[in-house]
Amino acid sequence: MDFQLLQKLNAERAARRAVIHVTGVDDDDEQLVLEQDQISGELGEAVVKAFNSGKSSMVEIAGRKTFLNVYLPPARIVVIGAVHISQALAPMAKLAGFDVRVIDPRGAFATEARFADVDLVAEWPDEALETSPLDAYTALAALTHDPKIDDFPLQAAIDAQCFYIGALGSRKTHASRVARLVEAGKSEAEIGRISAPIGLDIGAASPSEIAVAILADIIQALRKRKAVAQ
């Protein structure tokens, strides 16, 4: 492998962009392919398939053995609201293998004491998401019920095509949320991507049970719809 190519590969991975390293194993030639690259022919078809499945594999391109190594960003969960449910959701999600970040501008909620060992950001979501933007390999769970805090990240999650978007709140709360999102120019299909009421319907009652329902919902979205790195 060429060293400059490795540096580029590592930089793309660090920036959370999907990338494929293509190696012709018989004659040791190689290239990097990014998702936006337009490649024609057999190789083009193979890389599109590999980006979609997230699976690395050996393929035949024009009769030559070619290895496609797919690097997808690891899945992460951004939780809006350092609330009671988040206190259960953050450690559970970590156990299940996700990177987790909790964002809440309210200092009384976002405390170290309530969220030991959790990546906690006590900033408004617009500031926090500017530093570390959402992407297609991120799930967003908006849990504050407060439009001032939840609405911006929900719109940002739609724009970033997060693999999962969920919002806590009763049907009534969600109906007014939908009206605000329509007002903000979001389409019906985009708004329809929001899981609300949030979580799989398992009759969850306590904050911890709701956290289980949300995590299960996220895992379902991850495994059944969109591939992300292990």
Add this chain to the structure above:
Amino acid sequence: MSDVEDIQDPLSIAEKWKDEGRDVAIATVVQTWGSAPRPVGSHLVIDGEGNFEGSVSGGCVEGAVISEALDVIGAGKPKMLEFGVADETAWRVGLSCGGKISVYVERLV
């Protein structure tokens, strides 16, 4: 689900080693048949002294891959290695899980 900045990330380590002026080889699982301990795409990185990070199996064939990697660093030519119960080296190094893997070893240049 390790972060790419993670100290254990083999490709980040390969980059760091090369920056330090070390010779580096990268071994990658390119095919698996049956039960295999590490998925296709997994990396083991090796330096010229035989130091290594990452894995291509559960520790079953790493020793053999490392010694082949030292040859690859010396000769500069990549190698395709095969390990498995059907392999003639199975009595020496092999996969106790009964699977078979192909490992591509190349020098970082």
